[in-house]
Amino acid sequence: MKIALDTLYKEATKTHGNDADKAITEQIKYLSKSYTQLSSNDREPVNYKDPATRFAYVYKYVASHGDYVVQVLEVLRQKLEGRIFKTDSIRVSCVGGGPGSDIIALLKYLDERKATEKVKKVTCYLLDREQAWADTWVELDDSLQTDLVLHANFQPLDVTKPESWAQQKKFLEADVFTMSYFVSEVMALDKDGVVTKFWEKLFKEAKPGAIFIYDDNGHDTFNRYFDKQWKAAKLNCLVEATNEDFWPRYNEQKSELGEFLKKFGQQPKLKTSLTYRVLQKP
Ligand SMILES: C[S@@+](CC[C@H](N)C(=O)[O-])C[C@H]1O[C@@H](n2cnc3c(N)ncnc32)[C@H](O)[C@@H]1O
Numbered sequence: 001m002k003i004a005l006d007t008l009y010k011e012a013t014k015t016h017g018n019d020a021d022k023a024i025t026e027q028i029k030y031l032s033k034s035y036t037q038l039s040s041n042d043r044e045p046v047n048y049k050d051p052a053t054r055f056a057y058v059y060k061y062v063a064s065h066g067d068y069v070v071q072v073l074e075v076l077r078q079k080l081e082g083r084i085f086k087t088d089s090i091r092v093s094c095v096g097g098g099p100g101s102d103i104i105a106l107l108k109y110l111d112e113r114k115a116t117e118k119v120k121k122v123t124c125y126l127l128d129r130e131q132a133w134a135d136t137w138v139e140l141d142d143s144l145q146t147d148l149v150l151h152a153n154f155q156p157l158d159v160t161k162p163e164s165w166a167q168q169k170k171f172l173e174a175d176v177f178t179m180s181y182f183v184s185e186v187m188a189l190d191k192d193g194v195v196t197k198f199w200e201k202l203f204k205e206a207k208p209g210a211i212f213i214y215d216d217n218g219h220d221t222f223n224r225y226f227d228k229q230w231k232a233a234k235l236n237c238l239v240e241a242t243n244e245d246f247w248p249r250y251n252e253q254k255s256e257l258g259e260f261l262k263k264f265g266q267q268p269k270l271k272t273s274l275t276y277r278v279l280q281k282p
Pocket of ligand 1: 048095097127159160180181
């Protein structure tokens with residue numbers, strides 16, 4: 001995460017010069033305000049193009065969102081009474097995964113559980129409509145501090161634009177799909193059912209046995225919307241929680257955020273209301 005932050009900070013400085021810190025502080029506010037309006041039908045989509053906004057996102061949300069995914073994987077592991085993955089090579093598709101939280105989480109889980117999880121190689125598709133995220137993560141494999149081999153591919157995909165996903169096939173071959181804080185971001189854009197068509201394709205064309213990890217803001221509007229989608233596809237629910245209190249458990253924050261903590265302040269470990277579902281295609 002520190003490498004991503006350093007890269008984004010340099011980009012923000014190129015774009016905003018001496019005002020970079022001010023721009024980042026404003027974008028931290030912009031994001032938190034935008035996330036309170038997600039269910040509003042007339043809102044503008046959240047815009048991550050500016051490097052100051054992407055810095056703000058990684059700084060403020062990636063560690064906690066990643067940590068929630070690790071916690072959900074741990075719940076699944078308990079339920080399965082053992083390892084989650086049966087093969088030594090897996091494919092993962094992270095829908096709305098541009099900022100990297102999902103893949104960081106999976107790698108962290110595999111590293112923490114390497115005594116029992118036998119995965120050695122992860123091929124990952126980061127699917128996101130914001131192409132600008134691509135630069136941040138595709139060289140992640142070079143900076144990994146684990147024995148895992150990672151092949152990260154960024155694929156531009158906008159769930160509201162069928163022409164961007166109708167012909168894409170490779171990401172559908174994944175063993176695991178992650179949707180972390182993604183459904184809440186696109187639910188209000190599903191006015192004419194175009195996003196529902198995406199869920200239909202995803203659930204229909206994924207392979208039998210594929211696992212879908214959903215976690216998001218614990219709110220009934222988002223819960224109802226997403227439950228309707230996966231139930232229509234007759235997926236099995238392996239583990240779930242609804243509007244449950246969650247705390248991030250990460251403790252590496254200080255070293256990861258480094259000198260930026262002085263500029264932008266420490267993130268308090270706030271309680272959050274989280275809904276998650278881990279689903280499996282029969
Ligand atoms: C709140 S972030 C979640 C990121 C990450 N999964 C996490 O948990 O931190 C939402 C992501 O969805 C992407 N996004 C927003 N609208 C999208 C769309 N219509 N199609 C694909 N990606 C979209 C954004 O670029 C952003 O990366």
